[in-house]
Amino acid sequence: MMRDTIILRVVAKLLLPAILIFAFYVQFHGDYGPGGGFQAGVAAAGAIILYGMIFGIPAAQHVIPTTVVQVMVPLGVLIFAGTGVLGLMLGENYLNYSPLRADPGDGQHLGILIVEAGVFITVASTMLAIFYGFGGLADEADAAAAEEGEE
């Protein structure tokens, strides 16, 4: 992966916060405009992947370690399913968000927000974990080729 080009580094450092802010904007405005969990998750993962591609996988793993990613992947599913169970425990059907608040409409809105957050966490961490998997292999292949080139 490229490490020596200065233009890419500068542009990446400029773009990275913009992409992350855009991802969170899309996530939380999923109710009022296009967006939602999936788009935001992929965009956020894309920001970290950009960082990993330009500065190397170890740098990206310093920011978001592999163990954190491995914990976040099931966490999102847990949040989603947990919200459904919460609806079950409060008296309604599974995945019915109405009893979460006094007004059923507000309950639905809150349920949608929580569920989208869970989707965001799972999608972002899965994309990142897949990238770490492929990128780690690429780094190994590069290291092996460099060793053979030196001999």
Added chain:
Amino acid sequence: MVITVVGIIRAHNLFAVVMLGSVYSFLMATVMVILDAVDVSMTEAAVGAGMSTVLLLAVLHLTKTREAPLRHKPYIPLFVCLLTGGALVYGTLDLPPFGEANAPQNQHVAPYYIENAEHETHSPNIVTAVLASYRGYDTLGEVTVIFTAGIGVLILLASGLRRRRENADPLQDPKDDAI
């Protein structure tokens, strides 16, 4: 998009194929915006033109091959594909005209969603409301599918995450016997 697909079929350099695939995804996202599907377009642009291309490029970097020429002339697949295409075109002749509000697919469930989604869920984006609330089960299944695919990839590529510096030959993988 048609030209892009023809280019993908004809190209032998795999890097060109991946780039053309990314261009194709982007064009598809544009077409989706024209078809008023803004959520879908954003997802397709992010996922198809972004994520898929990154993964394909990573695999290209790992395998480093160029496509070998075809050994057998592909007449039978071409014939089967043309036959399928002909049958599908014959099927599309029966579809209702494009863009009519009275077509049967716009009649039964969709007006209910359009009228009641804002009132019942307090969110103006009908697609998000339907996705997360009315059809929440499907979204739960989808998140589970992503989760399973992530775990599958991690298991298949497990040696990439463990730093095995002591092993001189990276092809000697003990998991080859286990799987």
Added chain:
Amino acid sequence: MTTILADLNYWVTVFLLVGGLYIVVAHGNMIKKLVGLSIFQTSVYLLFLSPGKILGGTPPIIAEGFDVYSNPLPHVLILTAIVVGVATIALGLALVVRIHRSYGTIEEDELHDLESDA
């Protein structure tokens, strides 16, 4: 006029579908097969989205001043399908990497020869 536009839409969809199918079936390289699979999937999205569009409607986000909205139901289904598609592609790519590591090649013909020799 709209009938020609409508049929053209469906014909392009069918061509993309058949093109993707042809790539999957006829080409031997695994990476190209996966790209063909993704083309096939995206053409199916187009097949779903085209009948949902209403001429003169707007995207299905409720706002002041708009009356006719396009059908939101296909959007929901296709959103799920897109993300499942990328999960499939990622898993397929992981398999390709493993095959390359075990056999040294990702061409279907060469794999067939290796398998029939061994």
